[in-house]
Amino acid sequence: MIVNEDTKQQQVKSMSSYLAPSVRDIPPSGIRKFFDLASGSKDIITLGVGEPDFTTPWHVREACVYSLERGMTAYTSNAGMTELREAISQYLLDSFKVAYDPKDQIIVTIGGSEAIDLALRALIVPGDEVLIPEPSYVPYSPITSIGGGVPVGIETFAKDNFKLTAESLEAKITPKSKVLILCYPSNPTGATMSYEDWLPIAKVVEKHDLIVISDEIYAELTYNQKHVSFSSIPGMMDRTIMVSGFSKAFAMTGWRMGYVCAHPELIAAMLKIHQYTVMCAPVMGQVAALEALRNGMEEKDRMVESYNQRRRLIVQGFHDIGLECHEPQGAFYAFPSIGSTGLSSEEFAQRLLLEARVAAVPGTAFGSGGEGFLRCSYATSVAQLTEALDRMGNFLHKLKTES
Amino acid sequence: MKELTELKLKVLDLLNEDARRSPTLLSTLLGVDVEEVKEAIAELEADHVIVKYAAVVNWSKIEDETVTALIEVQITPERGRGFEGIAERIYLYPQVKSVYLMSGAYDLLVEVEGRNLREVANFVSEKLSTIDSVLSTKTNFILKKYKQDGIIFEDREEDNRLIVSP
Ligand SMILES: Cc1ncc(COP(=O)(O)O)c(C=O)c1O
Numbered sequence: 205m206i207v208n209e210d211t212k213q214q215q216v217k218s219m220s221s222y223l224a225p226s227v228r229d230i231p232p233s234g235i236r237k238f239f240d241l242a243s244g245s246k247d248i249i250t251l252g253v254g255e256p257d258f259t260t261p262w263h264v265r266e267a268c269v270y271s272l273e274r275g276m277t278a279y280t281s282n283a284g285m286t287e288l289r290e291a292i293s294q295y296l297l298d299s300f301k302v303a304y305d306p307k308d309q310i311i312v313t314i315g316g317s318e319a320i321d322l323a324l325r326a327l328i329v330p331g332d333e334v335l336i337p338e339p340s341y342v343p344y345s346p347i348t349s350i351g352g353g354v355p356v357g358i359e360t361f362a363k364d365n366f367k368l369t370a371e372s373l374e375a376k377i378t379p380k381s382k383v384l385i386l387c388y389p390s391n392p393t394g395a396t397m398s399y400e401d402w403l404p405i406a407k408v409v410e411k412h413d414l415i416v417i418s419d420e421i422y423a424e425l426t427y428n429q430k431h432v433s434f435s436s437i438p439g440m441m442d443r444t445i446m447v448s449g450f451s452k453a454f455a456m457t458g459w460r461m462g463y464v465c466a467h468p469e470l471i472a473a474m475l476k477i478h479q480y481t482v483m484c485a486p487v488m489g490q491v492a493a494l495e496a497l498r499n500g501m502e503e504k505d506r507m508v509e510s511y512n513q514r515r516r517l518i519v520q521g522f523h524d525i526g527l528e529c530h531e532p533q534g535a536f537y538a539f540p541s542i543g544s545t546g547l548s549s550e551e552f553a554q555r556l557l558l559e560a561r562v563a564a565v566p567g568t569a570f571g572s573g574g575e576g577f578l579r580c581s582y583a584t585s586v587a588q589l590t591e592a593l594d595r596m597g598n599f600l601h602k603l604k605t606e607s
Numbered sequence: 608m609k610e611l612t613e614l615k616l617k618v619l620d621l622l623n624e625d626a627r628r629s630p631t632l633l634s635t636l637l638g639v640d641v642e643e644v645k646e647a648i649a650e651l652e653a654d655h656v657i658v659k660y661a662a663v664v665n666w667s668k669i670e671d672e673t674v675t676a677l678i679e680v681q682i683t684p685e686r687g688r689g690f691e692g693i694a695e696r697i698y699l700y701p702q703v704k705s706v707y708l709m710s711g712a713y714d715l716l717v718e719v720e721g722r723n724l725r726e727v728a729n730f731v732s733e734k735l736s737t738i739d740s741v742l743s744t745k746t747n748f749i750l751k752k753y754k755q756d757g758i759i760f761e762d763r764e765e766d767n768r769l770i771v772s773p
Contacts, residue, residue: 239771252771342773391773513621513636520635563770584766586625586636 230346234569238553242563249592251580252563254391254537256455260492261503264454267495268488276487282479283471284312284463285490291497292463300423300433302441304465311471311478312463312485312493316421316449319464321347322474323417323445324383328353332382337368339539339570339577341391341419354380359573362541365530366395366573370404377412384414386434389422392570392579393539394532399432406437416444421462422535424453424504427512429533435465442467452535453504454496459489511536514582514589521593525600536583539567543576545603553578560599562592611656614639615647619656622648626660665760667752675704675720675749676727678735679713681742690714693740702730713745724748 220228235252242248259265283289289306296302304310313319320343328334330352336344338357345355358376360366373384388397397405409416418434435444449462464474478484496504515532522529522540529540542552549566556562556578564581567574582589611619617637621628630648634641651657666673685692690708697717698706705718717735721727731746752760 235771235773239769242770248770250768250770253768254773255768257766257768512638516638517632517635565771586628586632590632 224350226350226352230349233342233346235342235565238557238563238565238569241554242557248557248561248563249584249588249595250563251582251584251589251592252565253581253583255457255583256452256507256536257583257585258455258507260454260456260459261496261500263499263503264456264492264495268492271491272488276491278487280312280484280487280490282484283310283475284485285487285494288312288490288494288497289463291494292465295497296433296446296465300431300436302433302435302446302465304446305468308468309471310463310465311475312461312490313449313478314462314482314485315451315460316419316447316462317343317460318478318482319447319449319462320344320385320417320419322464322477323447323466323470324348324351324353325477326470326473327383327415327417331380333378333380335373335376335381335384335414336571337373337386338572339366339390339392339567339574340385341387342570344385344387345571353383356381357572360393360395361573362528362530362539362577365533366390366393366539367397367401368405370408373405373408374412377408377414381412381414383417384409385417385419387419388434389426389431389534390537391422391535392537392565392567392574393530394535394537396426396429396534397432397434398429399437402432402434402437406434406440409443410439414443416440417447418444419447421447421449421452423448425508425511425536426534427515431534445470450493450496453508454493454500455507456489456492456496459486459492461485461489461493511583514584514586517586517589518580518582518593521589521596525593525597527596527600536581538580538582539577540580541576542578545600546607547603549575549577556596556599559602560595562595562599612647614643615651615656618644618647619651622657622660626662663756663758665752667760672722673720674722674724674727675718676731677747677749678717678719678731679709679745679747680715680717680735681713681744682715682738683740683742684714685740693738696738697735700730700734702726713743 289310292310293304293306296304324347328351332353333356334348334353335356335358337360348355356376358372360368388395416434420433423431435441435446445464445466447464450456518538519529519531527540529538532538545552549568553564553566565579567577567579618633621633630641630644634644682693684690694706697703702719702721703717704720707716709716719727719730731744735741736744
C-alpha cells in the first residue's frame with residue numbers, strides 16, 4: 205500500500221485540534237517537568253517525593269492477601285463497603301469531632317485525588333471561580349480548568365507561615381466566586397490552621413456564600429498541635445466537602461484509597477459521577493483501608509513520631525547551612541527560602557540537582573507565592589537527609605564563593 | 608522491671624536503629640537539649656540497659672565456613688541454685704554465643720558457634736554432654752539466617768519511589 209506522506213503528516217498535525225481546549229491548554233506540571241530532568245541521573249538523593257518512605261504496615265498488607273485467598277474479588281456497593289464507611293465515620297468522630305453519617309454522607313474513592321475531582325465536577329459550571337490559596341497542591345487548578353471553572357490563586361506568605369488570611373481571601377472574591385479549596389496541613393508549605401485561624405475565614409465563607417472543598421489528607425501529620433477540621437467550625441459543616449484518604453497517614457499511596465464526606469445532597473450528586481465513571485473503589489484497597497482503621501493506629505503514631513524527628517532535623521539543618529525556613533507544622537514538607545542566593549527557584553533547583561545531586565521541587569511548581577522557595581520532602585531516612593543537607597551546604601558555599 | 612522515662616525510651620529506639628548516631632543528632636531529632644541526651648545515655652549505660660554498641664554483621668557474606676547450632680539441653684537442677692550454676696558453666700565457654708532458660712520440652716537453649724561441624728560436634732560431646740547434671744542434648748544446625756535481631760538479611764531494594772512526585 206502506498207502511504208501518502210503528506211496526508212499522514214497532516215493527520216498527525218491536526219490531532220490536537222480534536223482535543224477539548226480545556227485539556228489541551230493545561231500547561232505541563234512543574235513537578236512533572238522536574239521529574240523528567242531528574243530521571244536518568246544517578247546517585248541522587250531525593251527530597252522531591254510526596255509520599256511516605258514507609259511500606260504499608262504488614263498487618264494491612266496481610267489482611268488484603270487473606271481477603272484475596274478467601275475470594276473477595278467482586279464489586280462493592282458504589283459508595284464503598286458499609287463496614288468501611290462506618291469505620292471512617294467513627295474515626296472522624298473520634299479524631300476530629302465531626303459527625304458524618306456512613307449511610308449517605310461518605311463515598312469511598314480512588315484516592316483523595318478522585319474525591320477532589322468528584323467535588324469539583326459536581327459543583328462547577330463554566331465560568332465559576334474557584335479560590336485556591338497558593339502555593340498549592342498542583343492538581344487543584346488544572347482540575348478546575350477541565351471543568352470549565354476559573355482558578356483564582358490567593359497568594360500566601362512566609363511571614364504569615366503561609367496561612368490563609370481573611371483579608372487576602374476577601375480581596376479575591378467576585379460575584380463569580382463559588383468554591384474555596386483549602387489544604388491544611390499544606391502540601392507544599394507544611395502550614396496548618398488553628399481553630400482561631402479558621403474563625404475569620406469561616407465568616408468570609410458565610411458572608412459570600414462559598415462552598416468549601418477541604419483537603420485534609422495530611423490531618424494525621426501534625427506536630428505540636430492537633431488538626432482542626434474545617435467542618436468542625438460552627439456553621440461550616442453543611443458548606444464543607446471534606447476530602448481525605450489513606451495514602452499519607454497509613455503509608456498507602458499505591459492502594460489508591462480515599463474518601464469524601466459532605467451533605468447528603470452533595471454526596472448523592474458526587475455518587476452519580478462516581479458510579480458512572482469507576483463503579484466503586486477497588487475491593488482490595490477497601491479491605492486494606494478497613495484493617496488500617498481498625499488496627500493501624502499504633503503504627504501510624506510511630507510513623508508520625510518518625511516524621512516529627514526528621515522535621516526537626518531538616519529545619520535545624522537548613523538553619524545551620526544558612527537557609528531561612530519557617531517551621532512547618534504539618535505534612536512532611538519543608539519550604540525553605542532560597543531568595544538569599546539571588547537565583548530563581550527553577551535555576552536553584554536545577555543547579556542543585558545537576559551540581560549537588562539533590563532533587564527538590566522548585567516552589568514555582570505550586571503557583572504564585574512559590575518563587576524564591578524550594579519544596580523539600582523529609583519523608584526519607586535520617587541518613588539520606590543528613591547527606592542531602594551536607595550536599596546542600598556545600599552547594600551553597602560554592603554559590604557564595606562564585607559571586 | 609525498671610520504668611524508663613519517655614526520653615530514654617526514644618533514645619534507645621533511635622540507637623537501636625543505628626548505634627552510631629551522635630548525641631547532637633539525637634538531640635536534634637528529639638527536640639531536646641544535647642546535655643539531656645548525654646545524661647540519658649550515661650544513665651542507660653551505667654544501668655546496663657545499653658550493654659554494648661555493636662555492629663550487626665551478616666557473616667555469611669564474607670565467610671561461609673562458620674557453623675551455628677542451637678542446642679536443646681535437658682538438665683537436673685541443682686539444689687539451692689536451680690539452673691544458675693549450670694547455666695554459668697555453659698555460658699563461660701567462648702564458643703557459646705547465648706544461653707536461654709526455656710519453658711517446654713527442654714531447659715536450656717544454647718547457641719554455639721564453631722569454625723566447622725566437627726568443632727561444634729566436639730564441643731557438644733566433650734564439654735556439654737559431660738557436665739554431670741546434663742541429661743540430654745539435641746543439636747540443631749542453622750542452615751541459613753533470614754532475619755536476626757529484627758534485621759532482615761536479604762539484599763532488598765531500598766527505595767523505589769519516583770524521584771519527584773506530588
Ligand atoms: C494535598 C494532597 N491532596 C491529595 C493528594 C492525593 O492523594 P491520594 O493518594 O489519596 O490520591 C495528595 C498527594 O500528594 C496531596 O498532597
